[in-house]
Amino acid sequence: MEAPVPADPDTVIDVTPAYLAGRDFSSLVFDHLTSQWAWGRADSTELSQTFAWNGDQRFRLGAGQLDPGAWWRIAAAKEPLGPPEWQAGFSQETPPEIVLAVAEELARTGPATDWTGEQHPALKAPTDRRTLIRTLTGAGWRSTYRDGCLDLEAPDGLARVQIRTEPPGDPLDLMSRPHLYVEVGPRDTGGYPPYWQAMFTTAAPAVVVDALAQALTDPTPLRRDRDWMDEDLLAHLGHRTEAGPAASPHTETDLREAAAELCEEALEEVEHLDHIPDRYIADRVIPSSRSRTPTTWGQLPPEQRALAYLLVEDRVVAAAASAPALLDLDLGANLDPRRGSRKPTPPLSTALSELPFNIGDLEDAAAYAAAARINGVDPGKIAEALHDRPVGTGSTWTWGSLPTAQHEQALHAIHRLLAGAAKRTPELFAPDFRPAPLALVAPVYLAGPGHDRTTAAKSLTDRGWTPEKQGATTVYTSPCQRLSAQSTTDGTGTAWSASFNHPVSGEEVWRVTADRRTPPEIVTALNTALTADPGELVQPAENAEDGLVPIIAAGWHDNGTSDHLMWDSPHAETASVYRCTAPTGRLFVGESRDWQISGGSPGPGEVEGWTIEMSEGIPVPLLEAVTAAMANPAPVARLGRDLTSEHLLYLNVRPLAPQPAPGPSARALAARALTDPTPLRRDRDWMDEELLAHHERTAAPTAETARRYTDHDLRHSAGQVIADSLQRVETDPASVRETIADLVVTGTPGRQAARWADPPVEEQELAAEKARIAAARIRSAPSTVTAPRAAGGATTPLPGADRPPRGR
DSSP: OOOOOOOOOEEEESSGGGGGSSOOOEEEHHHHHHHHHOOOEEEEEETTTTEEOTTSOEEEEEEEEESSSSEEEEESSSTEEEEEEEEEEEOSSSOOEEEEEEEHHHHSSSSOSSSSSSSSSGGOOOOOHHHHHHHHHHOEEEEEEETTTEEETTTTEEEEEEEOSSSSOOOSSSSSSOOOEEEEEEEEOTTOOOOOOOOOOTTTTHHHHHHHHHHOOOOEEEEGGGSSOOHHHHHHHHHHOOOOOOSSSHHHHHHHHHHHHHHHHHHHHHGSSSTTHHHHTTTTTTTTOOSSSSBBGGGOOOOHHHHHHHHHHHHHHGGGGGGGGGTTTOGGGOOOOOSOOOSSSOOOOOOGGGOSSOOHHHHHHHHHHHHHHHTTTTHHHHHHHHHHHHHSSTSBBBBBOOOHHHHHHHHHHHHHHHHHHHGGGGGGGGGOOSEEHHHHHOOGSSSSSSSSOSSHHHHHHTOOOOOEEETTTTEEEEETEEEEEEEEEEEEEEEEEEEEEEETTOEEEEEEEEEESSHHHHHHHHHHHHHGGGGSSSSSOOOGGGGGGHHTTOEEEEESSSSSEEEOOOTTOEEEEEEOOOOGGGGOOOSSEEEEEEEEESSSOOSOOOOOEOOOOOOHHHHHHHHEEEHHOEEEEEEEEGSSSHTTTTTEEEEEOOOOSSSHHHHHHHHHHHHHHOOOOOGGGSSSSSHHHHHHSSSSSOOOOOOOOOOOHHHHHHHHHHHHHEEEHHHHHHHHHHHHHHHHHSTTTTTTEEEEESSSSSHHHHHHHHHHHHHHHHHHOOOEEEOOOOOOOOOOOOOTTTSSOOTT
């Protein structure tokens, strides 16, 4: 091997595509294999050759071979030191990075111990070359098939790959008719050899040639000293790139992938930050608000607001996995099945169908919050977040190691991509495989416990049952005092039980219990049946099987035996009603004749199922109420976040449609306001000058024609007001005194000014009387009631002043 030549920093350039970089006069390949993969190495000074081999000596690499067309040669054997199974050769000018990409695949793949070599992917015969072809064509290479060969050519026309298919090539001859041939350089060379070439025999495995295809299409630039590059190759390279700065080591896809990572992290972080939805959407109007004063999320009652914020957080967190779509990237295997935040559902006493918001409102709020999160990514922290991350897949560059100019350009480009992604956040909330946040689901026995904690109790209290709180337990007593029920609530749900004890002996006649995960609709049906005629519930049933009529009519499957009664639901038997009917002598230890009613997955270790247990002599109305509720096909409302993944396969889930509220919506009101012809009154001195000018240009020619009154109407009304005031002065002396009490009396010269209310009182009485007499005179002489002087000094009698005084 030739000794490495030190590069001159002033002449180092970055070359892309990699296949035009040529050799670099280094020992990169052997150094990497020996240091990273523990390959053996031997150097022959006499032959100027270097060899390397893996631990079991199935793979061998040599450089400095006598044949210039295969200066590098790789041989693979199934047996250590055995005959080659396949071979590959590369000419001397081949970029060593491409040789290393193929050689490293031999070290990377395969089991640690493989005595026969049959399991090693690099020793398996290929079935086809589809992946290689797909990789090249995906990078823009053009394909042509002719004369039994498939030719693929790079977009720049300077690299070609030929695959022989008919016949596939000589399995042992590497040089004359190889199965796969790579040629780099212009087509018309006048008989001169290409820049470099590579050959592979027929049995070359798929992982090996696929690694070659990846290396040929890798956009990562290779660094070279231009003074040591082939002159012809450098000339072609010069025609393809402008002189000046080195080619960028990243692609547009790398930038988009980096931006997608930042988007995804920003959205996922919502779960770990407090009050994020509150910060972003509290003042945002709920689109479906049906009020003349639109409602914001922050104006909701605390219980509803807490649920809304959690559902918005769910949507944002679940959408994080789809963030690459905002950058036009393939989601690939990055699709996270999570439905949202891991925070528990807050308590809610309102029925889901009565909430003042719907799914569309939640999606609007989630899109707004997601956009705010993405826009909130600090440009100054983008560099810190990406500093140690690789630029693309398989690149040796990190974002932090880029040259300063390229680093700054990349950060600006990523920031622009984030801004564009923020505008597209509504795309994240299109319907997908996840259940809707507000959903209707059926059957009820797989719907789970839901959020309702009040309806079951209300079915008792509305019918006169008396509740008594005893810590976490509430005891309900029937009006007849013979029946009782109790509920116990904790963080996991509410468990129910009911019983009847004989009034004389105190012996328990029957008992029923429902665990915490029992759907509330089924518990409500049971409690409603408890409030029926007590006479039907105080006696044990003679034939409780009559209570199975609803599920039999609904098509449940009879899987019972002579000693066991069992009815299973049609939905993959995910619910059952069971009771042992065997005689006493054939009962197993611990077995009883009690009823076992279950739904979901109640087996050992499972927490998603529920169970109701009933005594053997349970009254028929109670058993029938439970089975009727289970057979009811009507969907029930649930939060999508509370549905269990184990049951989704068997559930019929559809979005919960909002109930129409009375009155026009906020959007309709806004549209109506834009088209309402009623004028609004403004003081022109406080109006914007441009708006005022536009109004004067577009207003009607005269405003007078739009009024419903005239100046004559105004004068007539003013006269009427004055006349009525004079009449009150004349007939009510007390009001006159009150009116003039605070008036200032200037008095004669030399006297201090005073008010009429000041002593002496006699003067005030006298002034009030004279004012009353003057008013009477004015009313009796209407011609003296005049309007303000008109132009010229004349006075104008006020309309209405000529009316006769009232009461005269």
